[in-house]
Amino acid sequence: MALSVKIELDKRNSKKNGKYPLKLLIVVKREPLRLPLGYSLLEKDWNEKLQSIRASCKEFDNVSRINNWLLKEKSKILGKLSTLREEGVIERLSLMDIKNLLIRPNDETMTLEFFNETIKELELAKRFGNARVYDTTSRSIRNFAKGSDFPLKQISFSWLKKYEAWYLSKGNTRNGLSVHIRTLRSLYNKAIKLKKISSEYYPFKDFTLKKEETRKRAINREELIRFLQYEPKTDRHKRAKDYFLISFYLMGASFVDIAYLKIKNIIKDRIEYKRQKTGKLHSIPISTPLREILNKYLSKKDDNDFIINIIHSTEPKKQLIEIRDELRRYNRSLKEISAECGIESKISSYVARHSYATNAKKIGVPTAIISEALGHSTEKTTQIYLDSFENDVVDKYHELIITI
Numbered sequence: 001m002a003l004s005v006k007i008e009l010d011k012r013n014s015k016k017n018g019k020y021p022l023k024l025l026i027v028v029k030r031e032p033l034r035l036p037l038g039y040s041l042l043e044k045d046w047n048e049k050l051q052s053i054r055a056s057c058k059e060f061d062n063v064s065r066i067n068n069w070l071l072k073e074k075s076k077i078l079g080k081l082s083t084l085r086e087e088g089v090i091e092r093l094s095l096m097d098i099k100n101l102l103i104r105p106n107d108e109t110m111t112l113e114f115f116n117e118t119i120k121e122l123e124l125a126k127r128f129g130n131a132r133v134y135d136t137t138s139r140s141i142r143n144f145a146k147g148s149d150f151p152l153k154q155i156s157f158s159w160l161k162k163y164e165a166w167y168l169s170k171g172n173t174r175n176g177l178s179v180h181i182r183t184l185r186s187l188y189n190k191a192i193k194l195k196k197i198s199s200e201y202y203p204f205k206d207f208t209l210k211k212e213e214t215r216k217r218a219i220n221r222e223e224l225i226r227f228l229q230y231e232p233k234t235d236r237h238k239r240a241k242d243y244f245l246i247s248f249y250l251m252g253a254s255f256v257d258i259a260y261l262k263i264k265n266i267i268k269d270r271i272e273y274k275r276q277k278t279g280k281l282h283s284i285p286i287s288t289p290l291r292e293i294l295n296k297y298l299s300k301k302d303d304n305d306f307i308i309n310i311i312h313s314t315e316p317k318k319q320l321i322e323i324r325d326e327l328r329r330y331n332r333s334l335k336e337i338s339a340e341c342g343i344e345s346k347i348s349s350y351v352a353r354h355s356y357a358t359n360a361k362k363i364g365v366p367t368a369i370i371s372e373a374l375g376h377s378t379e380k381t382t383q384i385y386l387d388s389f390e391n392d393v394v395d396k397y398h399e400l401i402i403t404i
Contacts, residue, residue, distance in 0.1 A: 003028055003085065005078045007051040007070055009041060010034065018042060022070070024077055026102075033095055035102060037073060038110075038151040039066070061156045065200075069153070077102055109196040112142055112149040118187060128320040129256060129276060137183040140167065152191055153201045155184070160207045178209050224248075226341045240333035242293050243308070247349070249290035251282070255330065255349045259310040259323045264303040 008025045015021075019040035026033040045057035051074075052067045053060070060066050080102055084090040090098065115138035122131035144166050160181070167177050185204050191197045228245075232238040247253050256276050265273045272283045286294070297307050310326045311319045327349060334347040345351070 003078070003081045005074050005081070007037070007074055008034075009043065009046040009048065011043065015040060020046075022046075024074060026077065026081070028081065028090070028095070028098060031095055033099055035077070035099070037070065038108065038154060061158045109152045109191055110149045111152045111155065112138060112145075114152060114191060114196070115141075115187060118190065123317065126316055128316060132320070132324075133179070133183055134187070137180045140180055141184070152188065152197050155188065156201075156203045157207055160203055164209075174210060181207075181209060220345075223341075223343045223345060226343060227337070227347075230337060230341050232337075236329060236333050237337055240330050240337060242296070243330055243349070244334065244347075244351075246290065246293055246308070249287055249293075250284050253282070253284075255327050256323055258308060259306070259326070261307045262303065263298070263301050263305050263307060265307070 004027045006025050008023055009020045010023045010025075011020050013020075017040075019042055022037040022039045022041060024035040024037060026035065041053065041057065041059065045054050045059065046052075047054050052070070053063050055063055057063055081090070081098075084093070084098070084101065093101070115134060119131050119134050119138070122128070122134065141163070144163055164177060164181075167180070168174070181204075188197070188202065188204070192199050192202070227241070230241065232241050243255065243258060246258055247255065250258070250271060254275070254277065257273060260276065261271065261273060265271050266286070269286050270283050271286060272281065274281050294307065297309065301307075311322050313319050313322060331348050334349070334351070337343075338345070338347040
């Protein structure tokens with residue numbers, strides 16, 4: 001039985017931009033079967049006789065590389081068909097069966113599909129914060145691609161520059177763009193490790209982003225005193241003040257970590273917990289001002305109850321939504337409080353963490369101690385050095401920092 005495979009520009013249906021999709025045209029049992037290749041071209045950029053993209057095409061950084069890949073895909077499909085024929089099974093297979101065999105999973109890694117797989121893995125591992133970051137980046141890229149999935153190998157230096165221009169044209173910041181690019185790069189590196197794509201396609205080597213100066217996030221000691229003296233007028237403002245001070249007294253604990261604290265995390269006048277972001281164990285003494293705040297939330301609770309009444313659901317994904325919604329209310333309240341207190345610096349949930357570090361630095365606390373208190377673990381040499389500090393050393397400086 002004759003089999004044939006060719007690369008064609010399918011001109012039966014054009015896209016709105018005038019391009020036509022590239023496909024593999026397979027003829028088996030005298031019936032045509034077309035498999036999309038993930039690329040679209042203008043008719044002028046396609047050499048039908050040679051079944052290749054013309055060198056004059058401006059759509060790709062490296063036309064030769066794409067043409068080589070097209071030939072490999074053609075040879076791969078022809079090889080699969082030949083194997084099916086040699087095994088004597090092709091005659092009894094329908095066209096749909098043949099198509100399904102030819103497009104087995106992992107033959108082509110699609111960007112948005114791979115994003116979804118990664119997000120599900122992160123959720124199963126209960127890394128909901130990371131899953132949210134990947135989801136946000138995925139939605140941004142989906143909008144850029146106008147809702148259509150595309151092969152991961154299509155992401156080139158040129159693609160990244162186009163995405164950068166599109167993202168910034170929407171009024172977004174370069175810092176936001178940096179988060180998306182880093183997330184996309186992590187996804188790409190994961191695909192390389194899983195052998196889903198060859199490292200020869202890696203597009204990030206020469207792609208750099210201009211850095212945007214980060215806004216000041218800390219408030220000075222005078223502003224902190226004003227915040228401490230503020231008398232909340234609403235329950236929402238009372239909670240916001242409590243959240244901020246709990247974070248400050250817990251060495252700059254993140255809002256997510258505060259939300260997940262349970263009664264059982266209180267051990268012998270200390271609060272011990274693992275940071276959600278890094279998994280690093282923290283052990284912090286419960287100071288007098290912290291105890292005064294916590295006492296408002298501790299009555300009639302069991303060991304597995306959350307200390308702060310932010311989480312009510314037992315489902316992890318719903319818990320994350322509850323935290324996110326409360327965080328929005330918290331940040332809105334902090335903005336209102338800062339206006340009432342005459343604090344010029346913009347206060348947000350991050351400010352307690354940055355303020356703890358800044359105030360520590362101003363009173364002469366060693367940087368290594370600050371790093372230990374904040375749970376920094378990215379610098380291996382620093383972390384090895386910090387391992388020598390015991391709780392009582394960090395506690396001593398902590399008491400200095402929170403004494404206002």
